[in-house]
Amino acid sequence: MEFTLKTFIFYGFAFLTIASALVVVTVRNIVHAAFSLMVTLFGVAGLYVFLQADFLAATQVIVYVGGILVLILFGVMMTSGRLEMRIHIERGQLLLGGLVAVALLMLLLTVIANTPAWKNLTDDGTKLPPTTERIGELILNGPFLLPFEVVSVLLLVALIGAAMISRKEIRD
Amino acid sequence: MSDFRAMFVGFPDFNVSENFFPNINLQDKLNWAEEFIQNVLIPRLPEAVAAHFPEELGTVLVMFACAGIFVGVVPLLPLVLVLAERKVAARFQNRTGPMRVGPWGTLQTLADGVKLIFKEDFIPPQGDKFLFLLAPYIIFACSFAVFAAIPFGQNILVSDFNIGIFYIMAISSVIVMGVIMAGWSSNSKWSLLGSLRSAAQIVSYEIPLGLSILTIVMLVESLSMHEIVASQSNGIFSWLIFRTPFTFIAFFIFFISSIAEVNRTPFDLPEAESEIVAGFHTEYSGMRFALFFIAEYANMFAVSAIAVTLFLGGWEGVLPGYDILGGFPGFVIKTLALVFLMMWLRWTLPRLRVDQLMNLCWKYFIPIAFFNILGTGIWGLIFPEDTLISTSISCAIIYIGLIGAYKIAGRSLGQRPAPQPS
The missing domain is CATH 1.20.120.1200 (NADH-ubiquinone/plastoquinone oxidoreductase chain 6, subunit NuoJ)
Structure with missing residues (x-):
């Protein structure tokens, strides 16, 4: 260390x-x-x-x-x-919250313990390559294209929904 | 769980230093933690501080020196800009402005600064004291952190981030939090109204601002401020504002949105003195008020510097081989010209209403900015390289567009009834 x-x-x-x-x-x-x-x-x-x-x-x-x-x-x-x-907290809520917290902790610990080969990043003073290019490739030209598009549609739906809710009613 | 890891195969960078998570199982990890606390943290911490800092002391000193330069020099900007603003305002209103302190009133701001230092630092007793004291520092720190990524000259740049312009956007979006904090903790309705207006305005205008930056990023294919400037090195017609007709439009959207971001007239609803006293900083006095003031003028300079970097060639000159309007002096001249433009607008235009403000942003700027992105994409497909032909076509379109806009604007202005002499 x-x-x-x-x-x-x-x-x-x-x-x-x-x-x-x-x-x-x-x-x-x-x-x-x-x-x-x-x-x-x-x-x-x-x-x-x-x-x-x-x-x-x-x-x-x-x-x-x-x-x-x-x-x-x-x-x-x-x-x-x-x-x-x-805020009044019910016993059931406390139990549920505790369960979720413990489950999350277990999940994270399993991931940490089972991850093969944490690589050490060498810091030799050189400038690192930008990550944006890789992210763009993965999202728009790679395995995450479909999730990305689905999320875009979801956000669009949310946007239209917000506009619907907040629009002025025109009565005649 | 190794599947989880497979998600990140594309990222060679997605790793932590081995120092923190050695590749061992959970039991070893717990042992490691115990060992770490017993053997390393308790006996070795003071030793580590002594033994390991000198090696990196150089880095730390450089960081502090850079920060010191900005904290030392940037507050001098408001000293000049406040006086300039008052003189400009005075000239616009056919006055002389401050004339008493120093020759032509040049020491007026210094006198005001001294006055502000000696004024009472009032804290509203009903307010939230902790947040009230914290808010000016957040705004001040964020305004200054922006300067770390602005290239003032070829080698005058604190840090050439990979994500330069995106970092600037991120840091300046935090200013909103300081504004809300100031408004809420003052426990005054004027402050709260001002801060809510400011937050709504900044969050809205960040969208056209970001979208017009995106047109630049599409052309340069980099977020680094240094590379953005370096791509404009072939004289005035290689400046990104003239590169395509769409960046020409984007420049104006960027500049107007910037004025809205720094809360200046005609977008100064958060500080509208005729409606809500002084907006989010109504309750502040003395040095804390001065911090807001310095931050406002530093912001004004910063957004102008960013506009110059993105659209007007940064520290690159007008002619390829010559240093006309280039280098550090050229950069400052261009930036100050934009600052003057902001002052000019402030003392010429009346304040917008809230609905006009939101209409302008959501119904005009954002659709135009999206159109710009589409246009820049198509332009990039037609002209993959920046050549003489593409630049000539672009400048011709800009010229025709300007003439057309002038004609249309002239016609619509001509239709108005002439003002009646009273």
């Missing part, structure tokens, strides 16, 4: 992600939880950078922080009068 600057930055990001995720689920104020989620999403983006998936990291920030989180905050600010919420 060698300690380098990168190791420290990696653990910094990991700590940031986990600590802020804990704040998200424990804090009572919903807006604080949403802003804490921002830190979590940033931490995950940082971890993507460590996987040398730079495009994915920027996408994470642009989609989740710049898009979805803003929508969540919009929702919170425009709907709830009370920000301090004491």
Whole structure:
């Protein structure tokens, strides 16, 4: 185990992600939880950078922080009068949530343990090739063409649905 | 579970350092974790800090130096730009502007800055103190992080990211969070309204902005800012704005959307003083207000610099072999010209209404931007290489289009009733 600057930055990001995720689920104020989620999403983006998936990291920030989180905050600010919420949790919900968490943990551990050959990325100072080209090839010219198109159609349907719901009724 | 792995076969990069997850089974992994804590973390942490930092101290120092340059130099920009804005505004309104402090009032901003430092740092007692104090820093930091990817000259670039322009978009989309944070934590209805308006505006205008950047990326086939500039090295007609007629349209969409992104008139609804006092920064005073102010002018400079990099040749000059409007001075001149254009628009045009703002974005800019992408794709198929013929055709189409637009605009303006003298 060698300690380098990168190791420290990696653990910094990991700590940031986990600590802020804990704040998200424990804090009572919903807006604080949403802003804490921002830190979590940033931490995950940082971890993507460590996987040398730079495009994915920027996408994470642009989609989740710049898009979805803003929508969540919009929702919170425009709907709830009370920000301090004491949510009552049923025992059944607790059990179900716990089961899902344990199942997810098991899945992740199995994946980590069964993955053959984690490769070590050599860092010899050279600039890495861009990942965008490969991603584009895979999505538009490779095995993920069909899922990509299906997702596009799904988003289009959602868009039309949103326009339908929010359109003005014209009565005559 | 090895199937799961097969999904990522295409990604040679999709791996973690062996230091974190050695290739051993779960039991070994747990042992490894235990060992790691007992043998490495507890006794060796201070030693590691001492032993391993000096090797990489150089990198750290360079990072800090680069950050220091920007944090030191970029705040000087507002110092100049604020004065320029006031002088420009004054000239537009047939006044002289600030004249008292220093020769021709040139030290006015410095005096204002000193005043802001000494003002009371007021924190609304009913607000959310922590978020209120945090918000200006988020906006400030994001505005400054953008500068890391802007190439000011051939070798004046902090980091040539693979994803340069995409990084800039990502970082600048985080500014919205700071704005919402500031608006909400102030516990004032003006602030909240301003921040919600700002968020809606920025999120909407990010779409035409991104789509017009996409036309550039399609032509250059790279997201790196350095390569985008390098592809415009053959004089003024190789600048991407003249490369195809579609990029010419994209430039205007990009520039207008940028003005909306930085909340300036005619898109300054988030700060509309006649409606909501001062928008999301109503409750801020002293240095915290100054941080918003600096960030606003830094943003203004940044979006102009990005427009210059993407469309107007960056640090490449007008003629291929000569350094006219090229290099670092040329870059700054071009950027300041766009900044002046923004000031000009601000003091000429009235503010839009919210519905006009949204109509402009969703009903005009986004369809035109999609049309641009389609057109650029077809153009790329017809002219795979940038040749003299393609450039001539492009410039001819732009010229005819401009004349046509001028005629149509002139006719529609002529139909208006003449203003009655009162």
